[in-house]
Amino acid sequence: MTEPLALTLETPAEHPFAEFVRILGKGKRGARGLTREEARVAMTLLLEGKVEDTQLGAFLMLLRHKEESAEELAGFTEALRTHLQAPRIVVDLDWPSYAGKKRHLPWYLLAAKCLAGNGVRILMHGGGAHTAGRLYTEQLLGLLDIPLCRDWASVEQALDARRLAFAPLLDWAPQLQRMIDLRNTLGLRSPIHSLARVLNPLGARCGLQSIFHPGYQAVHREASRLLGDHALVIKGDGGEIEINPDVISHLYGTSGGEAWDEEWPPLSAQRHVKPASLQPEHLLAVWRGDTNDSYGELAVIATMALALRGLGQHREQAFSTAHAYWESRKNIE
Template identity: 75%
Template sequence: MNPLNLSTPAEHPFAPYVRILGKGKRGARNLTQDEARDAMGMLLDGQVEDTQLGAFLMLMRYKEESPEELAGFTQAVRTRITAPPIAVDIDWPSYAGKKRHLPWYLLAAKCLGDNGVRIFMHGAGAHTAGRLYSEQLLQQLDIPLCRDWSAVAHSLDQRCLAFMPLNDWMPGLQRMIELRNTLGLRSPIHSLTRVLNPLGARCGLQSIFHPGYQEPHREASRLLGDSSIVIKGDGGEIEVNPDVAGHLYGTANGLAWDEQWPALAAQRHVKPERLEPDHLLAFWRGEVADAYGELAVQATVALALRGLGVMREAAFEQAQGYWLARNKSI
């Protein structure tokens, strides 16, 4: 009788990265920046099993991503972007959606674009129920939807504003985001999209809603050599909430800086009972007034100008001028 022919299967090349994160309280550790870059590269290149993908994302979610990991992930993404050189002033990720207030930030972006500030916006669609996403309002607000880099370049040259869905330039990340309803939790990919700044804009704006995440995001941008401002934006979008004081976590030229912005309203505004997108258009045209919306738009415009080096008081004065002189026709 022949003995059983037993052999140990070879370990999958991605298994070490799962093991680093999941080896237990004493054995687990963060990935180094190089390890994070290599791991994300394998994920994007489809070199992992679905079980490994789910395990990796949830282990990262449980422990929370480090600045070095975010920076390494971003490096992997950037090396796989096929965009030609396109000049951009502001990188504007829009991935959270709004549920308590209208997306006033879209009007801020329009206002900036009308005044020559080149803004590249990107997002990932309606991955969470009950929220209003940028993509749902682009046509109504006459914000160009671009499906390739050539269209982005043309739109920025003509309108200084372009929106491109994540799925059109990094479908691997889009797939990971769409696992949210399969895994039951958002993964670190939702955070990563804020850091990406795929076209190397002069300043990347980032909104991180959950406390404690702002500083790691700033540090990730610093490690990458980027200039950025991270805020706790309303609903997770890049939108200043005028009812509360805000903290700006900035980085430029390899150095971190901080700035506190006071609340702009003496008392909190009443939240709308429901979100009516038509109200945004009517407000832009000057057909209706909205005290909260006016403050939110102007403060968000000022935030972008602050990211381009304008000091706070001058940024608010300039933002008010942009808003009052806007072209009200759409």
């Protein structure tokens, strides 16, 4: 009688990334946030393509559910900066633009143009039109004559010639773009939206950041402080870096390792009525002086003042400079 063959069972090795999913998802009592070093290692694996799609979705949504910490954002950013190996290019302002506008036109674009026309070197970057019904920076680059740059060399050329450049996230961090694009698959934003704002890929003198959901300002600021960055965070209109002149604006700043706060009062005695529809050509008409827009012009001036505040001017000086820039915009080539 022939003996039955013995079954040889081997326990499969655990995937290296499973550890980080387990840390975040191990029940109410066992789960915790990632340390800064754990976040750095986890993001490195993601950037190197060593993570399964199921792990990526679980990781992003577990982070989203608990809400990302400053330590996690700092660790993610360190991994990205190492991975990018971006060249040294002189930049005054890092200006992330990932939210899009829904209620008002993107007046921040005129603020950036006006600042650039007065010598401020600005890198803008964004992640595409990922949510229906919003106007995104990428859609208005041609209309407003803002240089679209597809590599770092063209960014440097645009900054030297025009002091303003827009670099799509897809071109210099495609892994992050893929994660952002999962929003419509997963149904929720992920921490990658926060990460893109904190990143400051070229090490600008000041990183401007805007959040949409209340409560994230302090987390963004602390992440930048941990990284040793100079940053200024606001709850901007629609999630973009734009001051709403109808409401109080709270500025969360960090410089030299120290955190600071500042509150700006509304610039208008009463709220403006939002437009019935968003017509991008209206931006050009206001820029050229063909028409006036009380809300828009106040938003542009205040947003320029915000940027100048981030570059070291005091509030009164920043507003005075911003008014002068706006009044002389017709001299900008």
